[in-house]
Amino acid sequence: MEAVQLPTTWSVDQILDDLDQHGFSIIDNAYDQDYVEQLIEECTSNLNRFRNAAIQNGVVSNIRSDHILWLNEDLEVSQQHVQTLHVLAQELNRAFFLGIKDVEAHFACYNAGEFYALHRDNPQGKNGRMISAVYYLHNEWQDDWGGELHLQDKNDKWHTLQPKPNRIAMFQSDLLHEVQKAKHQRLSITAWLRSDAQLI
Template sequence: MPTEVQPVKSLYVENSIPAFSREEPFSNLLMDLQTKGWSVQDDFFSTDFTQALMDEVENIHIAYMQQAGVGRKQDHQVVLDTRRDYIQWIDPDKPIKKDFLKMMEDLRVALNRRLFLGLFDYEAHFARYETGAFYEKHIDAFKGESNRILSTVLYLNEGWQEGEGGELVIYDENDPTIEIGRFYPKKGRLAVFLSECFYHEVVVANRTRHSIAGWFRINNTTSMTLDPDQ
């Protein structure tokens, strides 16, 4: 009996998918950051570009992801009472990842031109929150102690429904006990906020939740200390 041949999924070809569907994709984001320090933009990338990123993260086997922790380099440690997601850092080793990093580089240039932030580079990882995973309220950078300036989160989930948890909660810059926004991890939604100003958390997810978390950074390298990445 002949073996059934499964159809081969078409592969993403670099630069074959337009990244944006709007003529000025950064304008609303830049205005929000200038006026309030945070922004949430739906459908930031084109539908096809977002889908290509979704395909990429969904096809990562859990064995090739690492348990996320807190701290950087020698200070890094896994604290399951604080966060329970798995991550894989994004390197430009595949076309869709290369193009995503290029688009975020274009955004870095636009941010520096408009807001004079002196951003030096961008780092990002895929994140997977399995059922029951969460990330407690935290801040991405303490004033004067980090090179992370802007945090970004791009959501890569199809048909997220109310009651499935996994929301991003952002708290008031001046009073971190006050919630100013709660956002479902909807497909194509991008959140950006000042890393040292806004406490935030990820509510317990009731289904697998994917995203790309990233940070625009300044360069803190000095003659005495090398600025670490990741």
């Protein structure tokens, strides 16, 4: 496989500054449209493999109602996104000494009426998740379709981030956040940049 490079639409300096100042960053127009279409195709053609999302140790909870499919080597298109996050992780390690070693990721589908209540991806440093990155995968999204990411930044200010197509919302995994109820099918890849090696 040829070496993966960060897309030119990703401003590393801006990402680092945003994370440093606010604890989150937005990347719009993350990938070229050909790759976006391939990702959407890979996701939608595997929807029958999605399972109810679990919280810890396979326990399904009423805090969330989405459906997921963990990414592995047989999902070759999305692996390119994972490898791109590995490249970004090297920049984050240089800037913030996070010690990121691995990226875990899954496709996520929120059907109409589904949500994920307030939570932290790494509460009190209980796991190796350092940075969370949500890539929005659908072809279109209207503002009244719900599914927003509601996030409290590192300065305790709240933000409502629209799940716009081809957007990545990246944030510290210890920040409080929720996915508000979707009114339309919402597709994404959720990834965590980890300071440990996670075996799925």
